[in-house]
Amino acid sequence: MRLYFYRTPAWLRRCFPKRIWRIDTxxxxxxxxxxxxxxxxxxxxVLDTLARFDCKATFFCIGQNVLRYPALYRRILExxxxxxxxxxxxxxxxxxxxQDYVADIKEAAACIRSGLFRPPYGRLRSTQAKAVLAALSVxxxxxxxxxxxMWDLLSGDFDTRLSGADCFSICKKRxxxxxxxxxxxxxKAWPRLSVALPLLIExxxxxxxxxxxx
Numbered sequence: 417m418r419l420y421f422y423r424t425p426a427w428l429r430r431c432f433p434k435r436i437w438r439i440d441t442x443x444x445x446x447x448x449x450x451x452x453x454x455x456x457x458x459x460x461x462v463l464d465t466l467a468r469f470d471c472k473a474t475f476f477c478i479g480q481n482v483l484r485y486p487a488l489y490r491r492i493l494e495x496x497x498x499x500x501x502x503x504x505x506x507x508x509x510x511x512x513x514x515q516d517y518v519a520d521i522k523e524a525a526a527c528i529r530s531g532l533f534r535p536p537y538g539r540l541r542s543t544q545a546k547a548v549l550a551a552l553s554v555x556x557x558x559x560x561x562x563x564x565x566m567w568d569l570l571s572g573d574f575d576t577r578l579s580g581a582d583c584f585s586i587c588k589k590r591x592x593x594x595x596x597x598x599x600x601x602x603x604k605a606w607p608r609l610s611v612a613l614p615l616l617i618e619x620x621x622x623x624x625x626x627x628x629x630x
Contacts, residue, residue, distance in 0.1 A: 422570050422586050435545070438568040439594035444625045446595050448473040448617075449567065451502055451534065453601035454481050454488035458609060462601050463495060469617045471627035473497050475601070476534040476565070479504030479524030489527075498629035500532030500565060501525055501552065509540030518547045525552065531562040532630060538566060565630060568595040573605040573612060580611020587616050591625065 421428075429437045439447060448466075453459045453475055466473055475492050477499055482489045492499060504524035509517055517540070521533065531552045540548070545564055552562030569590050571583045578586075587597060597616075599609055617627065 420570060420572075422572060423590050424566065424568055424570075432566075435564045435566045436596070437566045438596055441594045444593055444623075446591065446593075446597060446620055446625050446627050447630055448597050448599065448627050449476060449500075449534070449565070449630070450474070450599050450601045451476045451536075452481070452506065452605075453477055454485040454492070455601050455603060455606075456485060456488070458601035458603070458606045459485070459488050459492070461610060462599075462613065463491060463497075465614050465617065466497070466627075467495065469614075469621060469627075471617060471621075472629040473627060474500055474532065474565075474630040476500040476502040476532070477524075477528055478502050478506050479520075479527055482524075482527045496629075498532065499528055499530050500534055500630070501528045501530055502534055503536055506536045508537055509535050509544050510537075514541065514544050514547065517544050518551055521548055522551055532565050533562060534565050540564075565596065567598040568592075569597045571597060571599045571608075571612060571616075573599050573608040574602070575608075576604070578608060580608040580615075583608045583612035584615040584619075587612070588619055591620060591623070593625075596630075 501524050504520045549562040572578050573583045
């Protein structure tokens with residue numbers, strides 16, 4: 417049984433109004449985001465695909481993976497994409513002590529210089545959220561504020577029960593201006609990502625959308 421929403425429901429967004437679920441715009445703009453990288457196969461494919469269609473995106477990176485693949489991380493930045501903190505060890509906030517969780521995010525922040533944060537699995541407690549925002553608002557500029565970025569549309573590319581065509585169909589049916597779309601440049605998602613991403617971008621561009629970074 418599927419235990420997640422493809423489109424984040426309005427009641428959930430209302431429960432956490434300070435988190436960013438969608439960009440409020442009527443302009444035909446979409447925000448592609450990629451979680452869990454860098455990955456030696458998936459991330460180069462994503463970057464090549466984005467370059468081919470002249471699109472920008474945001475990569476929520478795991479600190480350990482940034483340290484493991486620093487050249488890939490530099491490539492993300494050099495090609496004009498945005499990055500965000502996705503913890504250092506992909507921790508589940510619901511299963512982690514607040515102090516340990518924030519310490520892990522600060523460890524990731526040493527190599528991911530961004531005020532953007534996305535919690536793995538979308539799971540963090542309100543006490544953690546407050547501490548994360550405080551931790552990420554300080555280091556980068558006097559005017560910078562940390563932001564917790566969630567999503568409007570989940571592609572399902574992590575779900576091994578789906579095909580790449582399924583993931584494309586899920587997104588195609590639910591696109592709307594300002595959507596923040598989650599995909600994964602990860603080992604697990606690769607079989608579906610490799611099919612769905614170019615189909616999604618080509619379709620959306622054909623419908624008049626553009627893709628921007630956060």
